[in-house]
Amino acid sequence: MSSNPQYLSGNEIRNIFLDFFAQRNHQILPSASLVPEDPTVLLTIAGMLPFKPIFLGQRTAEFKRATTSQKCIRTNDIENVGRTKRHHTFFEMLGNFSFGDYFKEQAIAWGWEISTQVFGFSPQNLVVSVFEEDDEAFGIWRDQIGVPVARIKRLGEDDNFWVSGPTGPCGPCSEIYYDFHPERGDENIDLEDDTRFIEFYNLVFMQYNRDASGNLTPLQNKNIDTGMGLERMAQILQKVPNNYETDLIFPIIQTAAQIAGIDYHKSDEKTKVSLKVIGDHVRSVVHMIADEIRASNVGRGYVLRRLIRRVVRHGRLIGISGEFTTQVAETAIALSELAYPNVRQREAAIKAELQREESNFLRTLDRGEKLLEEIIQEVKQQGETQISGESAFTLYDTYGFPLELTQEVAEENNLTVDEVGFNAEMQKQVERAKAAHETIDLTVQGSLDKLAEHIQVTEFLGYTQSAVTAKVEAILVEGVSQEEAEAGTEVQIVLDKTPFYGESGGQIGDRGYISGDGIVVRVEDVKKESDFFVHFGRIERGTLRVGDHVTAQIDPACRRRAQANHTATHLLQAALKKIVDDSISQAGSLVSFDRLRFDFNCPRALTAEEVQQIEEQVNTWIAEAHSAKVEVLPLAEAKARGAVAMFGEKYGDEVRVIDFPNVSMELCGGTHVSNTAEIGVFKIISEAGVASGVRRIEAVSGPAILDYLNLRDKVVKDLSDRFKVKPEEVPDRITSLQSELKNSQKELETLKGQLAIAKSDSLLQTAETVGDSKIIVAQLEDVDPESLKTAAERLLQKIGNGAVVLGSVPEEGKVSIVAAFSAEVNKKGLQAGKFVGAIAKICGGGGGGRPNLAQAGGRDASKLPEALQQAESELKSALG
Incomplete structure (x- = not known):
């Protein structure tokens, strides 16, 4: 490429970056899902997140060098989207990574080479920053790269020292900035001036580990983690004033503008902001739904719902009255399908989810408009001239009314809105959001991670053994690592091997005992943290020490109950697909000892007849005594055979397949019965909606059936004794009592009114x-x-x-x-x-x-x- 930067499309920039590092022995890896493997993070928010276990030393890197274009979502600065040049919820981070291979010198050299020789940036247009104490990086830029000292800026810890959290891997970083106005000279360079500078490439030198006291110690393996913003590179190379007017986003904006019948370039600033919000958020929701996130009121589902509603609200602000999100989504899909084919493959699901959410929200907006009318009438009746900030914020937060829309309606009624009060309520929400904002936490189970490099990962033997002899690798008391713990202490124990299943895939952890010479620990729960199984329990006798050899024994009765319920969820999903709709997919599950819960995507309630048919089908498969076939297969082969993946699970190159031939075949790491006959009986307790488009079935199976029947029998006997009727007559007796109570309440209300009138007449x-x-x-x-x-x-x-x-x-x-x-x-x-x-x-x-x-x-x-x-x-x- 020439030394002068020329126009490059977003797809070209991405490919050039990946090819550059592939030619330098980096393995090109596909973007990870927006649903991260790490349970401590809601969404994938950085290019390095998929490599977290490698940086922690919990997993060995398959490749020493890697390069990716990672799709990311962040919502902590959502109010800035559309208002600044480069704030986004969805963005792509181009990265090159070294896992204990090359370090600062090579990372800096390649960073400069791709910027100047490949993308054609003139050195006069580049400024670099380094951590104020990093003399090594400063020297490399000055002496080996030849950057003038005046264009190397030392910045403090807030700007140029990357941390993963309070503890864990960290290190200084160096950033490359593009200078749009080098003619202004090298004096008084202010990198915070975004009218002149834009940071487009960050090189993180991950070389230290920070302990709980804040002390830094060198890592055994020094790593490189870089991030180049694709949208920012497109802005520079396409010579447009902001990221939104690049070919990555602007076609979406144009589609929205056409639907609204307006011209982006001739619009006022408020209209442009709304169009930018639509352009940004539509990219986010398309990729989130493509990665099988469904709108809901919790977790990442709530993030999706909030983004969709912001799209609809801003559509209203620019004059779009009907449904439009599927039209702009089509443009976003077309822009993304070359790099991310799954968006086109999931096109039907994307549009169905958008249409459902938009339709529901439009009805909510209608209710908000009615509430606003009531507020206006109340304000006028009280002789006031201003709608309170609290009322305006309620309209915004609950009903999706932007402040601007409330102000417009208020102005039509000769009223104003307390904007100061509104902003105060908004600030409270921002502070709540920041307090709960997701961060990259490389310190899962803080103390456990500090021990990660020194203790053996847990070998799980629970598929074939119910008891094993194991070594105590670590003991945690209230999250703090201890060498020993005495009777009466609540502990978390890590063993080198275990038969205990760790909570995952919806199945709860096993219960049982850990015992040794004079030692008894009751295990009440087990959780899997990365490659470690953490046993939560209480020492009932003796003193437990690190290094002790113990016997780990699960409670076989609890395990049998969990196995029955887990296999029953597989049969339940198969029955739903067979009887209701083959496109039904799992949206969550819980496998406990006493019950099971299965959430599934379905736009309507099941009929009573369908529920009965599903229950009968599952019980038929149980009676037919289908034997389980368990295999470990390459992922591609398992999918080719038709194995169903479980919601929220991440799979490696090889997967465990649970197959009940001609009934159900799923990828699953849980424990199961060897034959469906072991389940005994299956009973559906309830079917209900839990979110828009998501239904939930709760059921019991196996030994838990007897508990369920005993409880129901006790209730019926109690009611029969109280009402002095036969069990089968209880419903009629309750109906009669309800009717009597209703009549009595009516009589009471009449008497109250008559009493009030009698009292008032005396006045x-x-x-x-x-x-x-x-x-x-x-x-x-x-x-x-x-x-x-x-x-x-x-x-x-x-x-x-x-x-x-x-x-x-x-x-x-x-x-x-x-x-x-x-x-x-x-x-x-x-x-x-x-x-x-x-x-x-x-x-x-x-x-x-x-x-x-x-x-x-x-x-x-x-x-x-x-x-x-x-x-x-x-x-x-x-x-x-």
Whole structure:
């Protein structure tokens, strides 16, 4: 390539980078899924994340050198998307990695070579930064590369020292910046000035390990981890003002603009921001759904739902009223399919998920519009001119209303919005989000990771053995490594080998005992952390020491229950595919000792007939006594045979296949029965929706069936004894009691109303004449809000022109106040809604309603007499 940078497409930049390092003995590896193997991280947020176990020394690298283009998602700065030149939720990180092979000198040389000789950047357009204490890197840039000292900037730890977390691998880094205005000279270079500089390549020299005290010690293997931003490189090489106008994103923006009937380049800044948000977020959601993430209200599913809703909201802001997300998704799919073929393969699923989420959210927006109308009416009735920041934020956070949309509607009604209050509520949410923001935590089980290089990984023997002799590799007490622990102590134990299954794939960990010479430890749970099985338990007798040889024995009864339930989930999925829809896929599961739970993707509820057919089919397969065939196969061969992958699981080159021929074949690392007949019986307890497009079946099987039946039998006997009827007559007796209770409640409500009227009638004689009106202000004891309202209306009807304000404490800690005003009183400027809302504030509450009748509530009953006295005073002042 020439020394002058020329236009390159995003795909060309990606390929050139990967080819450059492939020619230098780097293995090109495919992008990992956005669903990371690491359970401590919600989404894949950096190019190095898939290599975390290698950097930790927990896994041996298959290749000494690797290069990738990794798709990533980060949402911690989501509010900046579209507002800055280069903030994104979805981005691609080009990286080259060395696992104990080359280090600083070679990484810097190649970084400079690809920047200047391959991509054609002039050295005059480049500035580099180094960690302020890294004299070695500074010397390489100055003496070997020849960068002028004035264009090498030393920066502090916040900018140029990469850390994985409070402890773990870390090291200094060096960044390469592109200078758009080298003519401004080398004096007073400020790399924070994003109008002049853009950082496009970061070289991390991972050479230290940081302990809990903050001490740094050199790693046995020094590693290189680099990241080049694809979108930033495209901005530079395509000579556009921001990342959004590159060929990676701009076609999506153009599609959205065409649907809205607008021109991006002729639009105002607010419209451009909305178009940029749509362009960015649509890339994110397309890749997330392609990687089998489904929208929900928790975890990564919530991230997906939030991004889709932001797309829809910003579509509304630029004038799109109907559904449009599938149209812009088609553009995003077309842009990505060359590098990521799975997006085209998952096209139908992507569009179905988008259509469902968009349709549901549009209905939510409609509800938000109705709420906004109510808020506006209440503000006007109270004589106010501003919608509170809290109300605006509720509309934004719960109903997806952007502040701009609330402001527009408010302006149409001659109102304003408390933007300061809104921003205060937003800041609270940002702080909550930052506190919970996902980070790359290379310190899983902190103390355990410090021991990773010194202890043996756990060999799992539980598929064939229920008890083994093992060596104690580590003991943790409250997360801190100990050499020994005494009786009564809660511990976490790592053994060199174990028969205990560690919680994974939805199946919970085994229970049992670890015992030795005078030692007994009850194991209550087992979790798998990377390649270590951590046994959670309590020492019941003796003193356990690191290095002890012990016997690890699982509880066989618990294991049999878990095996029955786990195999039952496989049969359940097969039955769902056969009876309901072959496209059904697993969305989560729980395999416990007493029950099983299976979540699956389905846009509708199952019929009662389908549930019965599924249960019958599973029990038929159980009775047919199908034997299990367990094999370890190459992943490609297993998939070719039709093996079903489990949700959320990551697979290596070889996989374990559980096959019940002609019934079910799945990739699974869990424990199973050897023959379906061992399950005994299968019973579905419930079928219900748990999220949009996701259903859940809960069931029991095997020995747990007897527990289930015993509990039901006990309940039925108890009800039969209480009602003094036969078991089969219990439903009819309950229906009869419900009817009686309903009639009694109606009678009670009628009596309450009559009592309130009777009490209120006695107040007529207390009516006081003020001017040409009459007023009644009084407290009634133990009258519910509805009856209080009826009483106020009746009194007003009897006094004619006037005002009635009644208060009551229907139950402890609650206050109810009603105001009823005649038309003549309204003409004098008094409105019941505004009046009663202000009075209720004295009792720590509020409320409102129509000008002639309104109701309010409060929390401080002790203030009710004061509130009524204030009401009487204000009425006399206004009407006298």
